[in-house]
Amino acid sequence: MRLLKMSVKVKYCNRNILIINSIPNSITEQEEAILFDKNFININDQKIKKIHEISQKKIMSVLKELYILNNGPVFCNLFNFDKLNDLGIYENDNQYTLEEKQQLYNLLSRLSGAELFYKKIFKLINFEEFEILVKYNLITFRNIKFYFRNLHLIALGEYDYTYTLSGSYNNSKVLNLLKNNDIYFYETTDF
Numbered sequence: 001m002r003l004l005k006m007s008v009k010v011k012y013c014n015r016n017i018l019i020i021n022s023i024p025n026s027i028t029e030q031e032e033a034i035l036f037d038k039n040f041i042n043i044n045d046q047k048i049k050k051i052h053e054i055s056q057k058k059i060m061s062v063l064k065e066l067y068i069l070n071n072g073p074v075f076c077n078l079f080n081f082d083k084l085n086d087l088g089i090y091e092n093d094n095q096y097t098l099e100e101k102q103q104l105y106n107l108l109s110r111l112s113g114a115e116l117f118y119k120k121i122f123k124l125i126n127f128e129e130f131e132i133l134v135k136y137n138l139i140t141f142r143n144i145k146f147y148f149r150n151l152h153l154i155a156l157g158e159y160d161y162t163y164t165l166s167g168s169y170n171n172s173k174v175l176n177l178l179k180n181n182d183i184y185f186y187e188t189t190d191f
Contacts, residue, residue: 018165020178020185022058027051036160055161056138062181063134063146063155063163067127069173072150074124076133078111079143100135107132121147 023032034048067074107129111122124130130146137144137157146155152168165174170187178185 016187016189018169018185018187020163020165020183022055022161022183024051024054025184058181058183059161060134062177062183065177066148067130070148070150074130075121075147076124077121077145103132104136
């Protein structure tokens, strides 16, 4: 038997990630604890509601600008649910209108059909689909990973208005975008 010599080129990979968060720095620990307690969907305190609104708007603005900068297809991975009957949206959830719930359901139906879609990669057709999924992440905190192909950037939406950026995030356009939108960020290798 003859062994074949194979040469494999290993491309340098940046193992660092950038953690971004849109919660205002001015809030107290007590306010932050209330932000994400088990009843956060039905918070009556107007000040806490305002913090949620501001945080959601800031992260939505950043992701919208990343979408525009990408100027091409965006793909996504959906996590933490297997079927369309497990969307994490409750009947009494007042953060979604009936029309928005229907838009989300229709989008997820288009992406997956009746089959399970845990961790599959889907191509988003337009900005409206992207916006529906970002809002879904911001309200339910279900993890969604977005692939901005032309930017060589991956954004993983997680809990408490935190996104993890990996890939080519260390460029002036992305960093200026974060600074201009008053987004807290730091680089780390802990993941």
